[in-house]
Each structure stands twice: as C-alpha cells, then as structure tokens.
Amino acid sequence: MDGFTKFIAEASDFIWGIPIIAILIGGGVFLTIRLSFFQFRYFPHILKQTFGKIFSKTEGDGTLTPFQATTSALASTMGAANIVGVPVAIALGGPGAIFWMWLVALIGIGTKYSEVVLGIHYREKNHQGEYVGGPMYYIKKGLGWKKVAVFLSFALMVEVAASMMVQSNSIAMTMKGSFGLPPVVTGLIVALLVILITYGGIKSIGKVSERLIPFMVVIYIVAALIVVTVNFKEVPNAFMLIFEHAFRPISAAGGFAGAGVAAAIRWGLARGLYSNEAGMGTAPIAHSAAITNHPAKQGFWGVFEVIVDTLVVCTITALVVLTSGVWKTISPDNASMMVTEAFVPIFGSTIAGMIVSATLFLFVITTIVVIVFYGEKQAEFLFGTAVCKVVRFIYIAAIIVGAIGGLQFIWQFLDLLLAAVVIPNVIAVLFLSGKVKEITNDYFTNLYPVERKK
Incomplete structure (x- = not known):
C-alpha cells in the first residue's frame, strides 16, 4: 500500500508540475490573444460593469443576481490559499514569486471569462425551474462530447468528497490549535451549518455568500492593511524585492533559505493558478445561475473574481508578509x-490568532457550502435531481469523517481527480474559443455603445 500511495503522490506531483501549468498558461495566452487582449483594452469598462454595479438591478433571465453568483463562485476560491498559500509561495520561491502570481492572474482572466461566457451560453433550466450549467453542459452541447462530459462530471463529483474532507480537517486542526476544540465537535458544527445553508438550494447559498464573502474579505483586508500601514516604510522595499527577484536569485536571510528564479516562477505560477481557479471548470457552475441579458456581461464578473482574489487579497497578504519581515524569520x-505572526505585534497573540482562525473558519464554511452545490450539480447532470439529496448526505458525512482525519487514503487522489477535471475543461474551452469570440464581438458591437452612455 505504501508503494501505491507513493506512486499516486509522484503522479500527482508530476501532473501538477509542468503539464498542468503548461496547459493553463498556454490556454490562457491563446484565449487572451484570440480575444484581442480584451481584459486590457476594456479594463475600465469591465470595472464599471462589475465594481460599479454591485448593487444595481440586472435585466434578463436567471436565478441569482450577478453579484450573488459571483460571491458564490468566489466562496470556493477565497480561503486558505489566500492566507496560507501566499506565504508558502514566498517562503519557497522568494518575493519574486508574487510578480509571477500577478502575471498568471492577468493571463488567467481570459480563461475565467471564457468559462463563464460558455456556462451562460449553454446553460439550461432543470425540473425545478433553476438555471444550471458548467463544463459538463458546454462540453456536451457545444462539442457533442457526451462521454467526456460524463467523465468530467463524475470526476468532479468524487473530487468534491475528497476536497470536503481536506477542507474540514484543515479547519478542525486550526480550531483545535487556537481554541482547543475537539475535531469531531468542529466537524459536527460545520456539518450542521452546511445543512442549514444548503437546505434552500442555490438561492439560499447565493444569499449567504452575498453577505459572508464581502464581510470576510473586508475584515481580513482591514486587519492586513493596518499591519501594512504600521510598516508603511517597508512598502517601497517590498515592491522592489518583488520586481527585482522575479528575474534575479535571492540569497538566504535568517529563516529564509534563498531562492532561484526558477523557484520564483514555479511557486508564483502555481499560486496564481490555484488561487483563482481559472480553467478548473467550477466557476461557471455558479455563474450559470446568474440573471443576465448577455453572456459577456456575466463573463466580466469572472474577471472581477480574479481581480479580487489574486490581485487584491493575495497581494495584500504578500505585503503583510514582506513588510513585517516574518518571511525572513x-x-x-x-x-x-x-x-x-505578522499580526501579533499589532494586535497581540490572542487577537491575532482569533482574527486568522475566525477568517479561515468562515472561508472554509463558505467553500464547503459551494463545493457541496457543485457536487450536487454533477449528480443532477449524471443521474437527475432525485439523486442530489443522497449525494448531499454523503458529503455531509464526509465533512465529519474528514474533521477527525478519517479515510486519508482518499485524500491522495484529490489532485489526480482535479486534473481529470481541469485537462478536459481547458481543452473544451479552447475548442469553443470561436464561440466565445463570437459572443464577445456581439457584446462590444451591439451592447457596449449603449452601456457606455449609462
């Protein structure tokens, strides 16, 4: 068994190295070029259509408001990756990793936008009158690859269970370390909250995420900006380190072991790719429920996700780590x-631990709630709406089992299952890039002149 586990781990490390990075970055570059660098050319317009219309009513068909759909999608990307993943990238790749994180985020915008556009274009109504969509729908309807759609959907349904266990265990260990709470108690609390929130379906999830996500982000950003403000004299030096060591090795200092350019690129790209989930096929599942009168308009909210998740929150985390000097110690x-540790000098050890632990707890709750919804939608696609409740029960059980560290063997398959989703999804998006370009051109030809005047 140890030999098999080692094989799975090595296979996962290989696939999530150069192959996945090449697919995601190569795909993002191709889509960015094919869409004529729209994210740069129309950046002010995209901001106006998203940040500028968070509280505006939207015309069109759908189940959730565009902002609710976006916060639901953000719920699965905002989390430990933003608070824990960025420091890990700096520790292993040096400050220069942040530059490459920014670069891959700008490239990933093309992929995230394309996924969301296709999700809206190929969505359909289920028996409950709700709009459903995602990679399984645009692969089946847009390309006619039914077997590929079924394979991706099944892989994602199983991957959700493994991911649920890992998420539940991470928060259980955090709560045990911060407050001495037994893991099984944390598991039961999380399971109960998930049951209560998911009971009302996507509308309930949308309402909760619409309130919780902005609240969590604001709390974390305010606390982080206080730290950066206190250390404001180090901000120019932090940016200098980021740009300088993106192209030049950095030597060891204190607890920092040093890093070459290759390490900066590897960890920066990985953090950028994993933090906003561009190309992973999950975001369009949430966005497909949005009320909109044009797929491109909801696609702009996909751009909004990348901006908030990677360019704002991850960058602020990086500044906290670099200006406080903890990356060296x-x-x-x-x-x-x-x-x-960066929060401790300003807030004290107790409050610092509470801020980070509470933020992580809320992030994990919203993440689990949304990925339960993603898993249910796979069951609905594969077996019909009647099976969704059965799958939800299995996922709830996985939360409790994961919290106490059970079935860890299944966790080993997490990355492989996710790769089984990412690879066919990106390939499908590339094959459907002509449709994305057609829809984008239609928006900027017909609606863009009207929207500019509003």
Whole structure:
C-alpha cells in the first residue's frame, strides 16, 4: 500500500508540475490573444460593469443576481490559499514569486471569462425551474462530447468528497490549535451549518455568500492593511524585492533559505493558478445561475473574481508578509503561520490568532457550502435531481469523517481527480474559443455603445 500511495503522490506531483501549468498558461495566452487582449483594452469598462454595479438591478433571465453568483463562485476560491498559500509561495520561491502570481492572474482572466461566457451560453433550466450549467453542459452541447462530459462530471463529483474532507480537517486542526476544540465537535458544527445553508438550494447559498464573502474579505483586508500601514516604510522595499527577484536569485536571510528564479516562477505560477481557479471548470457552475441579458456581461464578473482574489487579497497578504519581515524569520515548514505572526505585534497573540482562525473558519464554511452545490450539480447532470439529496448526505458525512482525519487514503487522489477535471475543461474551452469570440464581438458591437452612455 505504501508503494501505491507513493506512486499516486509522484503522479500527482508530476501532473501538477509542468503539464498542468503548461496547459493553463498556454490556454490562457491563446484565449487572451484570440480575444484581442480584451481584459486590457476594456479594463475600465469591465470595472464599471462589475465594481460599479454591485448593487444595481440586472435585466434578463436567471436565478441569482450577478453579484450573488459571483460571491458564490468566489466562496470556493477565497480561503486558505489566500492566507496560507501566499506565504508558502514566498517562503519557497522568494518575493519574486508574487510578480509571477500577478502575471498568471492577468493571463488567467481570459480563461475565467471564457468559462463563464460558455456556462451562460449553454446553460439550461432543470425540473425545478433553476438555471444550471458548467463544463459538463458546454462540453456536451457545444462539442457533442457526451462521454467526456460524463467523465468530467463524475470526476468532479468524487473530487468534491475528497476536497470536503481536506477542507474540514484543515479547519478542525486550526480550531483545535487556537481554541482547543475537539475535531469531531468542529466537524459536527460545520456539518450542521452546511445543512442549514444548503437546505434552500442555490438561492439560499447565493444569499449567504452575498453577505459572508464581502464581510470576510473586508475584515481580513482591514486587519492586513493596518499591519501594512504600521510598516508603511517597508512598502517601497517590498515592491522592489518583488520586481527585482522575479528575474534575479535571492540569497538566504535568517529563516529564509534563498531562492532561484526558477523557484520564483514555479511557486508564483502555481499560486496564481490555484488561487483563482481559472480553467478548473467550477466557476461557471455558479455563474450559470446568474440573471443576465448577455453572456459577456456575466463573463466580466469572472474577471472581477480574479481581480479580487489574486490581485487584491493575495497581494495584500504578500505585503503583510514582506513588510513585517516574518518571511525572513520563519522557516518554510512553518510558513502557514506567517500572517498570524505578522499580526501579533499589532494586535497581540490572542487577537491575532482569533482574527486568522475566525477568517479561515468562515472561508472554509463558505467553500464547503459551494463545493457541496457543485457536487450536487454533477449528480443532477449524471443521474437527475432525485439523486442530489443522497449525494448531499454523503458529503455531509464526509465533512465529519474528514474533521477527525478519517479515510486519508482518499485524500491522495484529490489532485489526480482535479486534473481529470481541469485537462478536459481547458481543452473544451479552447475548442469553443470561436464561440466565445463570437459572443464577445456581439457584446462590444451591439451592447457596449449603449452601456457606455449609462
């Protein structure tokens, strides 16, 4: 069994190295070029259509408001990756990793936009009158690849269960370390909250995420900006380190072991790719429920996701780590504690721990709620709406089992299952890029002149 586990781990490491990075970055570059660099050419317009219309009513068909759909999608990307993943990238790749994180985010915008546009274009109504969509629908309807759609959908349905266990275990360990709460108690609390929130379906999830996500982001950003403000004299130096060591190795200093350019690129690209989930096929499942009168308009909210998740929250985390100097004093093995340690001099150890633990707890709750919805939609696609409740029960059980560290063997398959989703999804989006270009051109030809005057 140890040999098999080692094989799975090595296979996962290989696939999530150069192959996945090449597919995601190559796909993002291709889509950016094919869409004529729209994210740069129309950046002010995209901001106006998203940040400028968060509280505006939208015309069109759908189940959720565009903002609710977006916060639901953000719920699965905002989390430990933003608070823990960025320090890990700096610890292993140096400050220069942040530059490459920014670069891949700008490239990933093309992929995220295309996924959301296709999700809206190929969505359909289910028996309950709700709009459903995602990679399984645009692969089946747009390309006629029914077997590929079924394979992707099944892989994602199983992947959700494994992901649920990992998420539940991470928050259980955090709560045990911060408050001494037994893992089984944390598991039961999380399971109960998930049951209560998901009971009302996507509308309930949308309402909760619409309130919780902005609240969590604001709390974390305010606390982080206080730290950066206190250390404001180090901000220019932080940016200098980011740009300088994106192209030049950095030597060891204190607990920091040093890093070459290759390490900066590898960890920066990985953090950028994983933090906003561009190309992973999950975001269009949530966005497909949005009320909109044109697919491109909801696609702009996909751009909004990348901006908030990677360019704003991850960047602020990086500044907290770099301006406070904790990246030099804490070893890579304890990189996950960097943000908490950076908060300690300003807020004290107790409050610092509470801020980070509470934020992570809320992030994990919303993440689990949304990925339960994603898993249910796969069951609905494969077996019909009647099976959704059965799958939800299995996922709830997985939360409790994961919290106490059970069935860890299944966790080993998490990355492989996710790769089984990412690879066919990106390939399908590339094959359907002509349709994305057609829809985008239609928007900028017919609606853009009207929207500019509003």
